[in-house]
Amino acid sequence: MKKKILSLALIAVCMLGLVACGSGSASGDSDAAFTTVNKGVLTMATNAYFPPYEYYEGSEVVGIDAEIAKAVADKLGLTLKIEDMEFDSIITAVSAGKADMGLAGMTVTEERKQNVNFSDTYATGVQVVIVPEGSDIKTVDDLQGKKIGVQLATTGDIYCCDDFGTENVEEYNKGNDAVMALLSGKIDAVVIDNEPAKSYVAVNPGLVILDTEYVTEEYAAALNKENTALLEAVNGALAELKADGTLDAIIQKYIPAN
Ligand code: GLN
Numbered sequence: 001m002k003k004k005i006l007s008l009a010l011i012a013v014c015m016l017g018l019v020a021c022g023s024g025s026a027s028g029d030s031d032a033a034f035t036t037v038n039k040g041v042l043t044m045a046t047n048a049y050f051p052p053y054e055y056y057e058g059s060e061v062v063g064i065d066a067e068i069a070k071a072v073a074d075k076l077g078l079t080l081k082i083e084d085m086e087f088d089s090i091i092t093a094v095s096a097g098k099a100d101m102g103l104a105g106m107t108v109t110e111e112r113k114q115n116v117n118f119s120d121t122y123a124t125g126v127q128v129v130i131v132p133e134g135s136d137i138k139t140v141d142d143l144q145g146k147k148i149g150v151q152l153a154t155t156g157d158i159y160c161c162d163d164f165g166t167e168n169v170e171e172y173n174k175g176n177d178a179v180m181a182l183l184s185g186k187i188d189a190v191v192i193d194n195e196p197a198k199s200y201v202a203v204n205p206g207l208v209i210l211d212t213e214y215v216t217e218e219y220a221a222a223l224n225k226e227n228t229a230l231l232e233a234v235n236g237a238l239a240e241l242k243a244d245g246t247l248d249a250i251i252q253k254y255i256p257a258n
Contacts, residue, residue, distance in 0.1 A: 045099035102222035149178035
């Protein structure tokens with residue numbers, strides 16, 4: 001009796017093995033392994049007001065993310081198409097199957113992971129505080145009770161609401177709108193990612209970035225949860241771009257001191 005069960009189990013294992021083997025070879029033609037929203041096109045969703053990751057130069061969206069996406073698309077044999085939208089809409093566009101990849105200096109968070117998959121990370125971001133020169137805000141703790149401007153639905157928005165109360169947080173659609181409000185004295189500080197912060201401070205005299213950092217984060221591309229084949233392809237492309245120095249070169253071009 002025992003022997004019979006054993007041999008049945010053995011047959012079952014063999015069959016599983018065959019099935020596994022069969023599906024393995026079926027996906028062997030790897031070119032057709034992933035699909036995109038539009039055939040032959042990698043549609044990137046972004047918010048193009050986040051220098052140096054994405055911003056307009058004339059009518060063209062340029063920046064670190066735009067160049068990385070182009071390099072990934074090239075590796076995958078796809079044409080890149082960039083769609084500019086509110087930051088708040090990017091995850092929805094990806095999860096609703098309207099865009100293939102959200103690339104927007106987007107921080108990996110557990111909450112976002114419920115709606116999208118994240119690629120391997122390609123950059124680090126830091127939430128920093130911008131204040132007017134001579135402000136009495138010297139550290140992150142000094143933000144207590146102050147009016148803080150943030151970009152809607154960003155991690156800066158989420159942290160500030162948690163730490164300082166929603167009643168003290170003013171949400172703006174674009175980081176630049178928050179900076180303009182700071183310049184006109186409507187708010188006391190802006191919490192935003194370090195690289196855009198540097199860009200804004202560089203073109204707006206009278207503003208400074210606090211030395212103390214608020215939160216350190218990882219940036220990654222957001223992809224549709226169902227499309228794990230595209231996720232793997234993007235990760236493969238990113239790994240190659242990392243290994244051959246392309247990724248570093250792109251980041252150096254926009255952030256020379258790095
Ligand atoms: N890194 C921040 C976030 O993911 C801000 C990104 C952005 O504004 N483009 O929420």
